[in-house]
Amino acid sequence: MTPDQPVLTAHRAGLVGCRSCGRVWPVDRETCDRCGADLVPPDRRGLQKVWAWWLAGLIMYVPANLFPMMRTQTFAGLQGSTEATILEGVVELIHYGNYDIAIIVFVASVIVPIAKFLSIAWLARVAGKPATVDQAQTRLKIYEVVEFIGRWSMIDVFVVAILSALVQLGFVASIHPGPAAVSFALSVAFTMLSAQSFDPRLIWRGLPLRSRTDDTGQD
Amino acid sequence: MTDQPPPPRPASPARKTAVRAAQAGINIIWLVPIIALVVTLGIAWNAYAGRGEVIEVEFTDATGVTPGETALRFREITVGQVEGVSFTADLSRVVVRIRVDKDVAPYIDSDAAFWIVRPQVTAQGVTRLDTVLTGSFIEGYWDATVSAPQDRFVGQERPPLVRSDTPGTWVTLAMENADGIGEGAPVLYRGVQVGRMENLRLADTEDQVIADAFIEAPHDKRLTTATVFWDTSGFSLSLGASGVSLNVNSLSSVLQGGVAFDTLVSGGQPVEPGHVFALQPDEDTARNDILASDNAEPLRIAMLIDDSLRGLEKGADVQFQGLRVGQVTDLAVTADQETDKIRQVVTMAISPFRLGLPAEATPEDALAFLQEAVADGLRARVASAGFLGTSLMVELVDIPDAAPALIDTGAQPNPIIPSVPGDLEDFTASAQGFLSRIGNLPLEEVLRSATDMMNSVTAIASSEDTRAIPESLRQTLDQARGAATDIGGMARELREADTAANLARLVDEAAAAAEAVKLAAADAPEMVDSIDAAAAAVEEFNFSEISAQAEGILADLRAMLGSEDAEQLPRNLSDTLEAASGLLNDLRDGGAVGSLNDALDSASTAADQVAASVQRLPQLIGRLEATAARADSVLASYGDRSAFNTEAVNMLRELRRATEAFGSLARLIERNPRAFILGR
Numbered sequence: 001m002t003p004d005q006p007v008l009t010a011h012r013a014g015l016v017g018c019r020s021c022g023r024v025w026p027v028d029r030e031t032c033d034r035c036g037a038d039l040v041p042p043d044r045r046g047l048q049k050v051w052a053w054w055l056a057g058l059i060m061y062v063p064a065n066l067f068p069m070m071r072t073q074t075f076a077g078l079q080g081s082t083e084a085t086i087l088e089g090v091v092e093l094i095h096y097g098n099y100d101i102a103i104i105v106f107v108a109s110v111i112v113p114i115a116k117f118l119s120i121a122w123l124a125r126v127a128g129k130p131a132t133v134d135q136a137q138t139r140l141k142i143y144e145v146v147e148f149i150g151r152w153s154m155i156d157v158f159v160v161a162i163l164s165a166l167v168q169l170g171f172v173a174s175i176h177p178g179p180a181a182v183s184f185a186l187s188v189a190f191t192m193l194s195a196q197s198f199d200p201r202l203i204w205r206g207l208p209l210r211s212r213t214d215d216t217g218q219d
Numbered sequence: 220m221t222d223q224p225p226p227p228r229p230a231s232p233a234r235k236t237a238v239r240a241a242q243a244g245i246n247i248i249w250l251v252p253i254i255a256l257v258v259t260l261g262i263a264w265n266a267y268a269g270r271g272e273v274i275e276v277e278f279t280d281a282t283g284v285t286p287g288e289t290a291l292r293f294r295e296i297t298v299g300q301v302e303g304v305s306f307t308a309d310l311s312r313v314v315v316r317i318r319v320d321k322d323v324a325p326y327i328d329s330d331a332a333f334w335i336v337r338p339q340v341t342a343q344g345v346t347r348l349d350t351v352l353t354g355s356f357i358e359g360y361w362d363a364t365v366s367a368p369q370d371r372f373v374g375q376e377r378p379p380l381v382r383s384d385t386p387g388t389w390v391t392l393a394m395e396n397a398d399g400i401g402e403g404a405p406v407l408y409r410g411v412q413v414g415r416m417e418n419l420r421l422a423d424t425e426d427q428v429i430a431d432a433f434i435e436a437p438h439d440k441r442l443t444t445a446t447v448f449w450d451t452s453g454f455s456l457s458l459g460a461s462g463v464s465l466n467v468n469s470l471s472s473v474l475q476g477g478v479a480f481d482t483l484v485s486g487g488q489p490v491e492p493g494h495v496f497a498l499q500p501d502e503d504t505a506r507n508d509i510l511a512s513d514n515a516e517p518l519r520i521a522m523l524i525d526d527s528l529r530g531l532e533k534g535a536d537v538q539f540q541g542l543r544v545g546q547v548t549d550l551a552v553t554a555d556q557e558t559d560k561i562r563q564v565v566t567m568a569i570s571p572f573r574l575g576l577p578a579e580a581t582p583e584d585a586l587a588f589l590q591e592a593v594a595d596g597l598r599a600r601v602a603s604a605g606f607l608g609t610s611l612m613v614e615l616v617d618i619p620d621a622a623p624a625l626i627d628t629g630a631q632p633n634p635i636i637p638s639v640p641g642d643l644e645d646f647t648a649s650a651q652g653f654l655s656r657i658g659n660l661p662l663e664e665v666l667r668s669a670t671d672m673m674n675s676v677t678a679i680a681s682s683e684d685t686r687a688i689p690e691s692l693r694q695t696l697d698q699a700r701g702a703a704t705d706i707g708g709m710a711r712e713l714r715e716a717d718t719a720a721n722l723a724r725l726v727d728e729a730a731a732a733a734e735a736v737k738l739a740a741a742d743a744p745e746m747v748d749s750i751d752a753a754a755a756a757v758e759e760f761n762f763s764e765i766s767a768q769a770e771g772i773l774a775d776l777r778a779m780l781g782s783e784d785a786e787q788l789p790r791n792l793s794d795t796l797e798a799a800s801g802l803l804n805d806l807r808d809g810g811a812v813g814s815l816n817d818a819l820d821s822a823s824t825a826a827d828q829v830a831a832s833v834q835r836l837p838q839l840i841g842r843l844e845a846t847a848a849r850a851d852s853v854l855a856s857y858g859d860r861s862a863f864n865t866e867a868v869n870m871l872r873e874l875r876r877a878t879e880a881f882g883s884l885a886r887l888i889e890r891n892p893r894a895f896i897l898g899r
Contacts, residue, residue, distance in 0.1 A: 048246040055252035059259050067266070179262065190255070197248075 009204045016041050017201060042201035049197035050124045057190030058117055060183045068178035070160050085180060086110065086156065109156040109184070112149060116191050119146045120198065127202035139203045143195075150192040157185045271299060272324040274317050276333045276357070278374040281313040283337065283355030291317045291333075291357045298323045301357065315374070317357065328368055331361035334375040379417075387414065388439035390432050390490060392448055392478065394498035397428040399452030400476035406432050407451060407479040413438035416478060429495075432478065442480070444488045448496045449505035452476035481505075517545060517568035518585035521630065522599040522613070522638040523553070524563045531601060531611040537567045538602075539615040545569035547613060565601075566633055567613060586634060589615075589626060593637060596621050601641035614641075669870055691845075 010017050015024040020037035029039050040046075068083035084092060086109045093102035119142050126139065160181045167175040281304055283289070291299030299319035307314055319327060337355045339346045350356065358378065394400075397419055406414035414434040422429045434442055456465050478498060483506060499505035537545035549566035571585035589597065598621050602614040615636075624637035 045246070049248045052246070052248040052252050056255035059252060059255040063259050063262055067262075179266075183259070183262075186255070190251070 010201070011042070011205060019199070019201075042199050042205055044128050044202065046197065046199050047124050047127060047202070050120065050194050053190045053194030053197055054117065054120050054124070057187045057194055060187035060190060061113060061117070062183075064180045064184035064187050067180035067183060069156070069180040069184070070163065071176045071178050072173065073176070074173045083178060086184070105156060105159075108153060112153045113187065113191065116146055116150060116153065116195070119143075120191065120194050123198055123203075127198070128205045131203075136203050140200060143198065143200050143203070146195045150188070150195055153188040153191070154185065157181055157188065269321050271318045271320045272368075272370065273302065274299075274319055274324075274327060274370045274372060276315050276317060276372045276374045277307065277312045278315060278335060279312055279376065281315055282335060283350075284313075284315055284335065284357065285354070286316075289354070289356055291319060291359055292336075293323060293359050293361075297356075298359075315357065325365045325368065326361050326363060327359070328361065328364075328366040330364075330366075331359055331369070331372060332375055332379055333357055333359045333372055334378050336378065339377075385433070386436035388434050388436075388442060388490065389492050390434065390442065391493055391495045392416070392430050392432050392498045393422070393425075393427050393495055394430070394450070395427065395500070397430070400430070400450065400478065404452070404476040404478065406434060407477055408438055408441060408481070410479075411438075440489075441482055442490045442494075443482050444490060444494070446480050446482045446490070446496065447499060447505040448478050448480040449499040449502050450476070451479045451502070517570050518582040518589075519548070519566060519568050519633045520586070520589070520626075521564050521566045521633040521635050523635060524565060524601060524638060525560065525640070531565065531613075536612040537569060537615065538612060539574065542573065544573040544615070565613060586626070586628070589636065590628075592617075593624065593626050598624070599636045599638040601638075603641075611641075665870075669874075672870070 010024050013024075014027050016027050016029065016039050017024045018032035018035060018037055018039055021032060021035040023032060023034050025032060025039055027041065031037065032039055065086055067085065069086050069089060070084060072082040072084075074082075086105070090102050090106045090110075093099075093105065123139055123143055123146075131139070160175075160177045163175045164177050167173060278284075284301055284304060286301050286303050289301040290297040291301070299317045301315055302318045303316040305314050305316070306312070334357070335355055336347050336350055336358045338348055338351050357374075360379070400416065400419065402417060402419055404416045405412040406416060414432055416430045416432045418431045420429060421427075432448075456463065479502070480496075531547065531550065533547055533550060535547040536543050537547065545568050547565055548568045549564075551564045551566070553562055553564045554560070569585060569589075571580035571582060571588075574580075574585055574588055576584055576588060592615075596617050596619055597615055598618045600614050600616060601611050603611055618639055621637075621639060626637070627635040
């Protein structure tokens with residue numbers, strides 16, 4: 001297949017791909033004979049799920065940043081308890097000079113989720129829209145990255161969970177998860193669901209019938 | 220490529236997908252974000268609604284207050300947190316912003332008090348050491364009533380000693396000065412602490428110090444209007460008839476002062492909060508202050524006095540039938556318009572109860588009682604009181620023959636009770652006379668003379684001469700006795716002689732003359748001259764035998780008189796010798812020469828004996844003289860003899876008495892040394 005050739009997609013070939021195992025079947029098939037999954041033709045209506053999970057994740061991301069992530073209690077609260085949100089924690093880490101950890105936390109807890117939100121929103125927005133093959137491949141790459149990296153956003157939640165479990169020194173010090181931990185975990189989960197709800201086949205739906213070079217050739 | 224069949228068309232155009240999506244019904248998945256939104260908003264609202272209210276508390280400094288950490292506690296439970304610290308506009312104070320929990324915020328109203336809890340070291344002990352470990356926190360206190368909310372408070376510098384909800388009664392104590400009483404001083408009832416004093420401050424209008432005292436329930440029931448308070452600060456040392464007494468209360472009251480109260484008389488009314496009690500300086504004063512201890516209102520009555528009132532003071536007793544019924548509350552001067560005289564107004568407060576009226580008697584009852592008594596002759600007068608009579612008191616006494624008078628009930632501001640002059644002048648005069656006599660006593664001179672006398676006595680007593688005196692006296696007396704014996708023998712012989720009457724008288728006179736020997740000392744030479752003349756006359760006498768005899772006598776006499784000692788023979792002796800000379804003349808003229816011979820023989824013998832005895836007399840006299848001279852010199856050192864001697868004798872008598880007194884005192888001290896310190 002030369003770049004000049006229009007891309008033959010399954011849809012154009014009158015086929016439908018199984019989302020479980022990837023085998024293509026004729027459009028009129030209902031179930032995949034290989035894995036038994038239902039064969040669903042790509043449909044922009046499925047994007048509703050993406051948007052719904054995305055919105056839920058976005059909503060949960062707000063309290064995740066406003067509420068304290070973790071509550072540190074020393075001397076049974078006599079010395080005072082410290083509550084820190086994600087960003088406060090980052091600032092505090094910078095304050096203490098732990099720049100590397102601060103960067104990790106910042107990337108995992110702030111940059112990655114926000115990038116995910118932006119990526120999913122953009123993918124859902126442009127899904128099914130006309131695109132060149134290159135554009136479609138870029139979208140596919142982004143989708144794969146989002147899919148892959150989504151679970152790593154949970155690193156912050158894991159840290160809190162592990163610390164809460166480990167640092168229970170009774171009177172001296174104890175760490176409890178704050179309300180933001182739950183919110184953040186939910187936010188990450190929702191965005192992962194959102195990313196999973198996204199049907200990557202839609203990326204290919206918007207490909208032009210003629211190659212881009214044809215268009216340029218006509219010009 | 221044209222031969223090729225056209226690529227299969229999509230089942231539906233992509234664009235139609237979008238349209239269909241738009242047209243499609245709402246998927247159930249949208250419930251997820253909606254639920255998420257609702258939950259989040261719910262959490263957010265919950266957090267917002269439950270985050271409490273911000274109050275601001277001013278402190279002079281915010282030691283240990285850290286924003287975000289320092290807690291606000293109520294009954295040791297954290298109910299808020301410091302959010303921020305800033306300054307007032309003039310930078311003079313610190314404003315602490317505290318976020319208070321929602322559920323307690325409504326209770327924080329105008330009665331709330333805030334203070335910073337830090338470790339404290341006071342006379343009562345060390346408190347809040349836990350804040351050393353945990354850091355200080357702000358403690359607040361408020362009651363359970365909800366009133367108009369308030370969000371700006373002024374923090375207290377230190378914890379209130381009494382929390383506002385502690386049951387009890389606040390009363391006010393007024394005192395002259397606050398010596399020894401500190402903030403937080405305990406209030407004691409029979410030695411048990413039942414409260415505290417706070418807010419020691421100067422009264423705005425009067426020259427007084429006032430303090431709030433808090434009496435905890437249920438002890439505040441013991442407070443009545445008849446309660447008296449007194450100061451128990453420090454310790455008191457009193458020296459009285461019963462010895463030295465040192466009263467020390469608890470160490471805390473020494474350091475911090477304290478007050479005690481007691482209700483001495485029953486029947487007082489329960490006190491309202493804020494009742495003002497006068498703080499008495501000590502317990503005795505408090506217990507004797509009948510106006511304070513009697514719950515009934517005293518009768519205020521005045522008397523007018525012309526005399527000086529020196530010695531009458533505020534607080535002096537008013538006595539009736541010898542009992543205290545009141546005290547003088549005021550002394551003033553008033554000008555009588557009619558007589559233009561200056562008179563003293565003595566205002567008294569008389570307790571109706573003490574007059575013998577029922578406990579619930581009013582001042583009007585007391586006035587009526589006194590009106591009757593005045594009609595029967597009761598009068599007020601000033602009398603002396605006290606041991607020396609230097610202080611005065613007012614007496615209500617019955618004067619049976621007093622001029623009729625009535626209480627001037629119309630007088631302002633107080634009724635005036637008729638008065639009679641007291642025995643003040645007499646008292647004053649006698650007291651003054653007594654004092655002036657004491658003052659005029661020549662104590663210094665007496666002491667000086669006594670000292671001199673003592674010194675002289677010491678000097679004399681220690682001199683050798685003085686020690687020799689007794690022996691000399693004894694010798695002198697022995698010799699005098701011997702001389703007297705000789706003289707007695709001689710006189711007997713003379714008496715036995717028939718013709719010796721004149722000579723015996725002569726010798727008697729000579730003996731008498733010897734007593735005044737020293738007075739006649741100056742006349743001795745003249746006497747000798749006359750004796751010489753007499754002797755010359757005798758020599759002229761022709762009777763040789765008589766002459767020889769007489770010469771013998773005269774020679775003896777001359778020998779006697781010529782001696783040094785004889786020069787001091789008295790004039791009486793000279794007269795006697797003149798008489799002897801006359802006798803010899805008579806003899807010369809007389810005819811009884813023969814008998815005279817015999818007489819003169821015996822006279823010569825007698826004269827010999829006289830001469831022998833007289834020869835010893837000068838020695839005696841000389842010794843007596845020497846003794847007298849010594850005594851003279853002793854006594855001369857005391858100045859005027861007779862007066863001083865009397866005084867010295869008196870003085871010695873007094874000294875002896877004093878010595879006896881000292882002796883008895885010494886014996887007393889020996890028996891009971893404690894008595895010297897403690898009295899009996």
